Structure formats: structure tokens, C-alpha cells
Amino acid sequence: DTxxxxxxxxxxxxxxxxxxxxxxxxLGHDTMYWYKQDSKKFLxxxxxxxxxxxxxxxxxxxxxxxxxxDKAHLNLHINSLELGDSAVYFCASSRGYPGGDYGYTFGSGxxxxxx
Amino acid sequence: GENVEQxxxxxxxxxxxxxVIKCTYSDSAxxxxxxxxxxxxxxxxxxxxxxxxxxxxxxxxxxxxxxxxAKHFSLHITETQPEDSAVYFCAASGTYKYIFGTGTRLKVLA
Numbered sequence: 001d002t003x004x005x006x007x008x009x010x011x012x013x014x015x016x017x018x019x020x021x022x023x024x025x026x027l028g029h030d031t032m033y034w035y036k037q038d039s040k041k042f043l044x045x046x047x048x049x050x051x052x053x054x055x056x057x058x059x060x061x062x063x064x065x066x067x068x069x070d071k072a073h074l075n076l077h078i079n080s081l082e083l084g085d086s087a088v089y090f091c092a093s094s095r096g097y098p099g100g101d102y103g104y105t106f107g108s109g110x111x112x113x114x115x
Numbered sequence: 116g117e118n119v120e121q122x123x124x125x126x127x128x129x130x131x132x133x134x135v136i137k138c139t140y141s142d143s144a145x146x147x148x149x150x151x152x153x154x155x156x157x158x159x160x161x162x163x164x165x166x167x168x169x170x171x172x173x174x175x176x177x178x179x180x181x182x183x184x185a186k187h188f189s190l191h192i193t194e195t196q197p198e199d200s201a202v203y204f205c206a207a208s209g210t211y212k213y214i215f216g217t218g219t220r221l222k223v224l225a
Contacts, residue, residue, distance in 0.1 A: 098211035099208050101146060104149070104151075
């Protein structure tokens with residue numbers, strides 16, 4: 001009955017590889033997000049989508065390509081991984097339009113380690 | 116630009132004491148202010164929120180206050196317990212996203 005599920009939970013990979021993280025929500029929310037949490041715990045927005053449409057790309061390198069096949073799914077593909085990409089990536093969803101007055105529900109996070 | 120400052124970065128209190136975390140936001144258009152609790156290795160979870168038409172909201176041991184004129188909002192936890200130990204994030208609604216504060220690591224000492 002997980003509301004927002006991400007896979008995989010852990011990802012260890014070498015520099016230069018390409019990897020994907022998947023996210024699915026069963027809450028019927030219209031909006032989904034990707035946030036990056038670095039080692040200092042800062043939560044930084046990467047992308048927001050509303051009904052499959054990209055709303056925000058917050059100056060993320062184009063090595064990161066989100067894809068939303070439908071409003072319940074938002075996947076993140078990363079090309080040519082770099083050491084600085086190591087972080088925890090959180091997917092989240094919310095009702096209404098991005099930035100509205102409904103709280104986020106976060107996924108459990110994907111800890112990406114690039115070696 | 117849109118920015119949220121959060122203080123303190125770490126806070127240690129004795130069990131049973133109160134804890135207060137303060138945030139300041141920059142965007143006068145922000146109208147929604149959620150607070151999240153993140154336990155070690157877990158996801159952030161919404162614990163309380165407040166909308167701009169309300170000055171204070173309480174839910175059992177936690178309360179949030181909002182001063183729109185000063186662009187300040189605060190989280191108050193009373194009668195702290197060891198299970199309150201976590202990182203707490205404030206956030207303010209921005210343009211198509213929430214802007215998060217930098218987090219406060221709260222330690223409740225038994």
C-alpha cells in the first residue's frame with residue numbers, strides 16, 4: 001500500500017555509467033517532483049511535472065532527463081554519471097498544481113553512490 | 116530570489132523541555148508553509164502546515180506560528196521526547212515548487 005514508491009533504494013555505479021530511477025504514486029496526485037538531498041541534507045528541487053507535463057527544470061545538467069509516461073509515474077535517467085551526482089534522490093507527489101497549498105508525500109529515496 | 120533561512124542548524128534539549136525552530140522566507144507571494152520531519156535514513160514526512168490566512172496552528176505537542184509581515188514562521192515542540200530526535204525542515208511555497216530550509220538537527224537527551 002506504499003503511496004510513493006521508488007526503485008531502486010540503493011544504487012552503486014561507476015563514473016561514466018548511465019542509470020535510471022523509477023517512481024510511482026498511487027495517490028491520484030496530479031503533480032510529481034524530483035528532489036536531490038546532498039550530504040549536508042539540503043533538499044533541492046530538480047524537476048516538477050503536472051499531468052505528465054514538465055513545469056520546472058531547475059538548472060539541472062542535461063545529463064539528467066526526467067520522463068513521465070503518465071501522471072502516476074516520473075522516472076529519472078542520468079547519463080555519464082559523475083562523482084558529484086552522489087546523493088539521495090527523492091521523488092514526491094502532491095495534489096493540485098506545483099507549489100500549491102497541499103503537502104508533499106515523499107518516496108523512500110534512492111541513495112546513489114558514484115565510485 | 117526565493118530563499119528560506121532556517122535556524123538553528125543543531126539543537127539539543129533535555130527530554131521534557133521545549134524546542135523552537137525558526138524560519139524566514141523571502142518571497143512575499145508565499146502562502147503555504149509546511150514542516151517536515153526526517154528521521155535517520157528515512158523520507159521526510161509532513162508533520163504540520165499553515166496557510167497564510169492563519170497566524171497559529173496546533174496539533175497536540177507541536178504548533179506553528181506565522182508572521183506574514185516579518186516573513187517569519189516557527190515550529191514549537193513542547194514536552195519533547197527521545198522520538199522527536201530527527202532533522203526538521205521548514206518550507207515555503209514558491210513558483211511551482213516548495214523552497215526548503217537548510218534543516219535543523221534536533222537531539223532530545225534522555
